[in-house]
Amino acid sequence: xxxxxxxxxxxxxxxxxxxxxxxxxxxxxxxxxxxxxxxxxxxxxxxxxxxxxxxxxxxxxxxxxxxxxxxxxxxxxxxxxxxxxxxxxxxxxxxxxxxxxxxxxxxxxxxxxxxxxxxxxxxxxxxxxxxxxxxxxxxxxxxxxxxxxxxxxxxxxxxxxxxxxxxxxxxxxxxxxxxxxxxxxxxxxxxxxxxxxxxxxxxxxxxxxxxxxxxxxxxxxxxxxxxxxxxxxxxxxxxxxxxxxxxxxxxxxxxxxxxxxxxxxxxxxxxxxxxxxxxxxxxxxxxxxxxxxxxxxxxxxxxxxxxxxxxxxxxxxxxxxxxxxxxxxxxxxxxxxxxxxxxxxxxxxxxxxxxxxxxxxxxxxxxxxxxxxxxxxxxxxxxxxxxxxxxxxxxxxxxxxxxxxxxxxxxxxxxxxxxxxxxxxxxxxxxxxxxxxxxxxxxxxxxxxxxxxxxxxxxxxxxxxxxxxxxxxxx
Amino acid sequence: xxxxxxxxxxxxxxxxxxxxxxxxxxxxxxxxxxxxxxxxxxxxxxxxxxxxxxxxxxxxxxxxxxxxxxxxxxxxxxxxxxxxxxxxxxxxxxxxxxxxxxxxxxxxxxxxxxxxxxxxxxxxxxxxxxxxxxxxxxxxxxxxxxxxxxxxxxxxxxxxxxxxxxxxxxxxxxxxxxxxxxxxxxxxxxxxxxxxxxxxxxxxxxxxxxxxxxxxxxxxxxxxxxxxxxxxxxxxxxxxxxxxxxxxxxxxxxxxxxxxxxxxxxxxxxxxxxxxxxxxxxxxxxxxxxxxxxxxxxxxxxxxxxxxxxxxxxxxxxxxxxxxxxxxxxxxxxxxxxxxxxxxxxxxxxxxxxxxxxxxxxxxxxxxxxxxxxxxxxxxxxxxxxxxxxxxxxxxxxxxxxxxxxxxxxxxxxxxxxxxxxxxxxxxxxxxxxxxxxxxxxxxxxxxxxxxxxxxxxxxxxxxxxxxxxxxxxx
Numbered sequence: 001x002x003x004x005x006x007x008x009x010x011x012x013x014x015x016x017x018x019x020x021x022x023x024x025x026x027x028x029x030x031x032x033x034x035x036x037x038x039x040x041x042x043x044x045x046x047x048x049x050x051x052x053x054x055x056x057x058x059x060x061x062x063x064x065x066x067x068x069x070x071x072x073x074x075x076x077x078x079x080x081x082x083x084x085x086x087x088x089x090x091x092x093x094x095x096x097x098x099x100x101x102x103x104x105x106x107x108x109x110x111x112x113x114x115x116x117x118x119x120x121x122x123x124x125x126x127x128x129x130x131x132x133x134x135x136x137x138x139x140x141x142x143x144x145x146x147x148x149x150x151x152x153x154x155x156x157x158x159x160x161x162x163x164x165x166x167x168x169x170x171x172x173x174x175x176x177x178x179x180x181x182x183x184x185x186x187x188x189x190x191x192x193x194x195x196x197x198x199x200x201x202x203x204x205x206x207x208x209x210x211x212x213x214x215x216x217x218x219x220x221x222x223x224x225x226x227x228x229x230x231x232x233x234x235x236x237x238x239x240x241x242x243x244x245x246x247x248x249x250x251x252x253x254x255x256x257x258x259x260x261x262x263x264x265x266x267x268x269x270x271x272x273x274x275x276x277x278x279x280x281x282x283x284x285x286x287x288x289x290x291x292x293x294x295x296x297x298x299x300x301x302x303x304x305x306x307x308x309x310x311x312x313x314x315x316x317x318x319x320x321x322x323x324x325x326x327x328x329x330x331x332x333x334x335x336x337x338x339x340x341x342x343x344x345x346x347x348x349x350x351x352x353x354x355x356x357x358x359x360x361x362x363x364x365x366x367x368x369x370x371x372x373x374x375x376x377x378x379x380x381x382x383x384x385x386x387x388x389x390x391x392x393x394x395x396x397x398x399x400x401x402x403x404x405x406x407x408x409x410x411x412x413x414x415x416x417x418x419x420x421x422x423x424x425x426x427x428x429x430x431x432x433x434x435x436x437x438x439x440x441x442x443x444x445x446x447x448x449x450x451x452x453x454x455x456x457x458x459x460x461x462x463x464x465x466x467x468x469x470x471x472x473x474x475x
Numbered sequence: 476x477x478x479x480x481x482x483x484x485x486x487x488x489x490x491x492x493x494x495x496x497x498x499x500x501x502x503x504x505x506x507x508x509x510x511x512x513x514x515x516x517x518x519x520x521x522x523x524x525x526x527x528x529x530x531x532x533x534x535x536x537x538x539x540x541x542x543x544x545x546x547x548x549x550x551x552x553x554x555x556x557x558x559x560x561x562x563x564x565x566x567x568x569x570x571x572x573x574x575x576x577x578x579x580x581x582x583x584x585x586x587x588x589x590x591x592x593x594x595x596x597x598x599x600x601x602x603x604x605x606x607x608x609x610x611x612x613x614x615x616x617x618x619x620x621x622x623x624x625x626x627x628x629x630x631x632x633x634x635x636x637x638x639x640x641x642x643x644x645x646x647x648x649x650x651x652x653x654x655x656x657x658x659x660x661x662x663x664x665x666x667x668x669x670x671x672x673x674x675x676x677x678x679x680x681x682x683x684x685x686x687x688x689x690x691x692x693x694x695x696x697x698x699x700x701x702x703x704x705x706x707x708x709x710x711x712x713x714x715x716x717x718x719x720x721x722x723x724x725x726x727x728x729x730x731x732x733x734x735x736x737x738x739x740x741x742x743x744x745x746x747x748x749x750x751x752x753x754x755x756x757x758x759x760x761x762x763x764x765x766x767x768x769x770x771x772x773x774x775x776x777x778x779x780x781x782x783x784x785x786x787x788x789x790x791x792x793x794x795x796x797x798x799x800x801x802x803x804x805x806x807x808x809x810x811x812x813x814x815x816x817x818x819x820x821x822x823x824x825x826x827x828x829x830x831x832x833x834x835x836x837x838x839x840x841x842x843x844x845x846x847x848x849x850x851x852x853x854x855x856x857x858x859x860x861x862x863x864x865x866x867x868x869x870x871x872x873x874x875x876x877x878x879x880x881x882x883x884x885x886x887x888x889x890x891x892x893x894x895x896x897x898x899x900x901x902x903x904x905x906x907x908x909x910x911x912x913x914x915x916x917x918x919x920x921x922x923x924x925x926x927x928x929x930x931x932x933x934x935x936x937x938x939x940x941x942x943x944x945x946x947x948x949x950x
Contacts, residue, residue, distance in 0.1 A: 451667070
C-alpha cells in the first residue's frame with residue numbers, strides 16, 4: 001500500500017503495523033466471532049499525528065477505521081473481510097491525562113485513555129467519573145464517546161453523552177476541531193459535540209475529551225433482592241425513586257437462568273441468597289457523606305417492599321467485600337454467557353413502564369422462531385434496557401445450516417417487539433456493522449435521510465468507517 | 476400578502492392576525508427594547524396545521540419566525556424592522572399535556588405549554604420537572620428547548636437539553652419528524668434531537684416534546700449566606716459538593732448591589748440578613764424523603780464554613796415561607812434591574828474555578844470603557860455562569876450619542892475576558908439577533924463552518940429565522 005512509507009516517516013516504523021500477526025488483535029473483534037483485513041494499523045501518539053494520518057488518507061481516498069479498546073459488540077471498530085486496502089487507526093498510544101480542574105470538577109484526557117484509568121485518576125483526586133461498564137478494564141474513552149457507552153451507572157450519572165463537557169475531533173478533511181472546554185453551560189449555536197457522540201467513527205476521530213466529574217462516592221448501601229416478577233421489580237424501583245431517587249446508583253435485574261450461568265461457569269462466584277428465586281435485583285444506593293443514612297433509607301424501602309409482597313427475600317451487604325462480590329456476579333454475565341453456550345444477545349430498550357410487557361412478548365416472539373430456547377435476561381431496569389438473550393447450545397449452533405441467519409431471525413423478532421412498544425433495538429451497544437439492517441427497518445425515513453445527509457456533509461468521500469452505522473450508504 | 480387567505484382557510488380567521496395592534500405583542504420583545512414588523516401572525520392548533528403553514532411558506536419562499544412565550548433576551552423570537560414580509564408562527568394555542576407515564580417518569584407535551592403549567596402538571600402526579608427560571612410563568616417548553624434554557628435548576632437537573640427524552644419537529648420542508656419517545660437509552664445513530672435543542676428556530680419548529688421527570692421534591696433546606704469574596708463562595712460550594720453533592724439543588728450568588736436593587740425597587744422584598752455584606756449566596760438542598768437529614772447536612776457544612784472563615788454570616792430558613800421569600804428576592808433581580816437603570820446585561824460562563832478571576836478582570840475591562848460604572852452581579856455559581864451587568868443611569872443612557880454602540884463595547888469587553896478564560900459569551904440566553912457579532916468573533920472557524928453547512932442542509936432556502944444564531948449567513 002502506497003501510504004505505508006508515508007505513515008512510517010510520519011509516525012516512526014514501530015507505529016505502523018503491517019504484518020498479519022501484529023495486525024491480528026486489531027482486525028478481530030474481542031469475542032473472536034469476526035475477523036477482517038486491513039492494509040495496516042497505525043498508532044499515532046498525539047492529535048497532530050492523527051490529523052496527518054487523516055489528511056494522507058483523505059488525499060489518497062483510503063478508508064479509515066478508528067479503533068479504541070476494540071470492545072464493540074457490533075463489529076463497529078474492526079475492518080471487514082473485504083477491507084484489505086483500509087487503515088485501522090488505533091488510539092492506544094494516546095493515553096495522557098492532560099489536566100484536572102478540581103474546583104470545576106472536570107478532567108481533560110486523551111481519547112485513548114482506558115476507562116478504568118480515568119476512573120482511577122479521578123478517584124485519586126477525590127472525584128468520581130460516572131461511567132462504569134463490564135469492559136472498563138480495556139475500553140477507551142474515545143470509543144465510549146463514539147458509541148455513547150451506557151453501563152451500570154446510567155441511572156445516576158446518565159450515558160457517556162451526559163458525562164462529556166467538551167471534545168477534540170479530527171474531521172475527515174484533517175482539520176482539528178478544538179472543542180475542549182469545561183463549561184457547564186454554553187448556548188452559542190448548535191452544540192456540535194452531540195453530533196460526534198454516538199457517531200461510531202463515521203464523522204471523524206475523537207482525539208480528546210473534557211469529562212465531567214462528581215464528588216467521590218464514599219458511602220454505599222447494597223441489597224440483593226429476589227422478586228416474583230419484573231413488575232414487582234419495577235414497583236420496588238418506584239419505591240426507591242420516591243424515597244431516595246437522588247442517590248439511587250444502580251438497579252440491575254437478572255433472571256434465575258442468568259444467575260445460575262454465572263455461578264456454574266465463572267470461578268469464585270457465590271449465590272447471594274440461599275434459596276432459588278425467579279428474578280433478582282442488585283440495588284445500590286451511593287452518596288457522599290456517611291453510610292448510616294443510606295442504610296436506614298435502604299432498610300425502610302426494603303421493609304415496605306417486603307410488607308407489600310413485592311420482595312420475596314433479600315440480603316443487605318454488611319461490608320464492602322460483600323458488595324464487591326455481588327458486583328462481580330453482575331459483571332461476570334458476559335464471561336458466563338460466553339462459556340455457557342451461544343447467546344443470541346440483544347440490546348433493546350423500552351419505556352421503563354413497558355419492561356414487563358416486553359419480556360413477556362419477546363419471549364413468545366423468540367420461541368416462535370426457536371421453540372423452547374432458554375432465555376437469559378439481564379437488565380438495566382431503571383433505564384428500560386433489557387439484554388434479552390435467547391440461548392442456543394454449542395451443538396445446536398453447529399447444527400444449523402446458517403447459524404448467523406438464524407440468530408438474525410431471532411434478534412429481529414425480539415427487536416420487533418421492542419419497536420412495537422415504542423422502544424429501540426439498540427440501547428447501548430450501537431450499530432456497527434451488525435445492526436445496519438435494523439437501522440434500515442426500524443428507523444423513520446426522515447431520520448435516516450437527515451443522518452445520511454449529515455454524513456455526506458462531514459465525510460463527503462465516505463472514508464470514515466464506511467458501511468458502519470448507516471444502512472447501504474452509497475460508496 | 477398572498478399567503479394570508481390560504482392561512483385563513485387552513486387555520487380559520489381567528490388564527491391569523493394581520494392588524495398592527497393585534498400583532499404588536501408578537502412583534503415586540505418583552506423588555507420593550509426592540510420592535511419589528513411582519514406580514515401576519517399565525518396561531519396553529521396542532522402539529523398538522525404547523526406543517527401546512529410551513530409547507531405553504533416553503534413553496535412561497537416566505538421566511539418564518541417560530542415564537543414561544545416571547546421571553547428571549549436576545550431578540551431571538553421576534554421579527555426585525557425590515558421583516559414586513561415574514562410570518563410569525565406562534566405556538567401559544569398548542570398547550571396540551573399529551574400524556575404522562577408515571578413508571579417511566581416522563582411526560583409528553585405540546586411545545587406551546589407554559590413552563591409553569593408543565594411544572595404544575597408534573598407536581599400533580601407527584602413528579603418534578605427539573606427546569607426552573609424567572610420567566611417560567613410565560614415562557615414555553617418549545618422555546619425552552621429551542622434555546623436550551625438554563626435557570627436555577629441546572630446544578631441538580633442540568634440544562635433543558637438534559638431534561639428532554641424526545642422531540643417532534645416540523646422540518647423546513649414541511650416533513651414532520653416524530654421523534655417523541657420516552658427512552659433513557661437509544662444508540663441508533665446520530666441523536667438528532669440534540670441538533671434541534673439550542674437551534675433557536677433556525678432548523679424547524681419544535682411542536683412537541685417528551686420530558687424527563689423526577690420524583691417530586693418533598694424536603695428542602697435553605698440558607699442565605701454572606702461571604703467575603705467569590706472565592707470563599709466557591710470554597711463553600713466545594714464543601715457542599717463533597718458532603719451533599721447529590722442533593723445540592725441551587726447555589727445562587729449575588730453581590731451587595733444586586734441585593735440592594737431588589738430591596739429598593741421591588742415591593743415586599745426583605746433583606747435576609749441584618750447587616751450589609753459584600754457577597755451573598757442562596758443555597759438550597761432538595762430531596763425526596765424527610766427534612767431532618769437535609770437540615771443536619773446543611774448545618775454541618777455551614778459550621779465548617781464558619782469555622783474556616785469562609786462564611787461571614789448566615790440565616791437558615793425555618794419554614795417554607797422564609798424559603799419562598801428568599802427565592803422571591805432571587806427571582807426579582809430582572810424586575811429590579813429594569814427599574815433601577817439601564818443594565819448592560821451579559822451572560823458569560825467560565826469554568827467554575829475561573830469565576831473569581833473572571834469577576835476581577837471583567838470589572839477592570841468594563842471600567843476601562845465606562846469608568847466607575849456600578850457592576851451588578853448575579854451568578855449561577857455552580858454552573859460558572861455569571862450575569863455580569865454594568866449599569867448606566869437612565870440619564871447617562873439618554874446622554875450617549877449611540878447608547879447601543881456603547882452597550883456593545885462594554886459587553887464586548889466583558890465577553891473578551893470570558894473568552895480568554897476558556898469561557899463563553901452566552902451561557903444560557905442564546906444568540907438571537909443580538910449576539911451574532913460575538914458568534915463571528917469568538918467561535919472557531921471550523922465550528923461556524925459546520926453550523927452553517929448544517930443550516931444549509933436542513934433549511935436550504937434559509938427561511939427559518941434567517942439572520943438569527945449564525946453571523947452573516949447568505950440570504
